[in-house]
Amino acid sequence: MRRGSVEIRRIANNVSRRATFGKRCAGLLKKAHELAVLCDADLGVLVFDAAGRQFHYCSPNASWSELIQRYDSTTSDQFQGGQGMNHDHDQLLSEIARLRQERDHLEAVVRSQTGEDLPSTASVPELGHLEQKLERALGKVREMKDKLLEEQLGESHHRVHILEDQNSFLRHMMSEEGRQRAAVEASAVVAELMAPATLLGGFFPEVEEEEAATSLRLWP
Incomplete structure (x- = not known):
């Protein structure tokens, strides 16, 4: 996607101007190094900042x-030596x-x-015009500011909805786990209650052996 055209003009903010100078100067020197290495060119770049x-x-x-020296020799005819340079x-x-x-x-x-440096000779219409601009x-x-606050509020609501959904999911998982645990415990209780009934409804080997021995003794 092609970027839009940017108007080239002086940056009013000092911090932004220094930051832009640092980035662009580093990029310029990097491009100069690449040109010298890739194309075997002889070049020099000299930059002074505002300070x-x-x-x-x-x-x-x-x-x-x-x-x-090479620059002087190639531009001597055009600039007529030192006078042209001066x-x-x-x-x-x-x-x-x-x-x-x-x-x-x-x-x-x-x-x-x-309003930082108002002239003392400013008239009422000028001050009124300035007031309208301000x-x-x-x-x-x-x-x-209101737009940013609305965006932050919408993001907060979105986060709240996400947390509520996660909370509901965790509650559902905990309830499912509780029901499964209760079913397992109920099955264990039923098994314990069914154990004596099985013993009562079955046969007892010791009793059968005792009856058999008594019947043998009573037989002539």
Whole structure:
């Protein structure tokens, strides 16, 4: 199944941004290693995070100095030596400054919308508009909270039904076992009661032998 397109933009949450950087940076360095090993390519990857920490990878058959020299030699005509590199470096710095300004502006907008950094010159209509936004956001949060509570309640009811079914099954098994045990005990009692009757209804060898001996003595 094909995934939907994801909008690429800066992550506002600091924790999520750091976690995403760690995962994607590790994946980038892993892909660089696979490209170097599988395709016998000479490459180098250098990454700096927002805190200035450095992450890099260099293919095992090359060094950073060799890669930089090869890069300088292949791009000398295009960038005109050091002047071209300096110009590219200046463009990179200007782009970084622009992105930082955009980040600061977005963070200020978020703080103002959440009421953390309201300007002292805010008018009543502006505050009313902000209040409406917060109420809509609060309504969405409550709606999501109610939905989660309903899902948890439904899951709890499902678990209760499962436990009730298991309890009923165990009770049924215990009652069946009790009936079988009672039947066995009743059979044993009947057998004990039938034993004397069998003796009374049968013959007694000792009595027959005694009668036979008496009849012999009385015979002339």
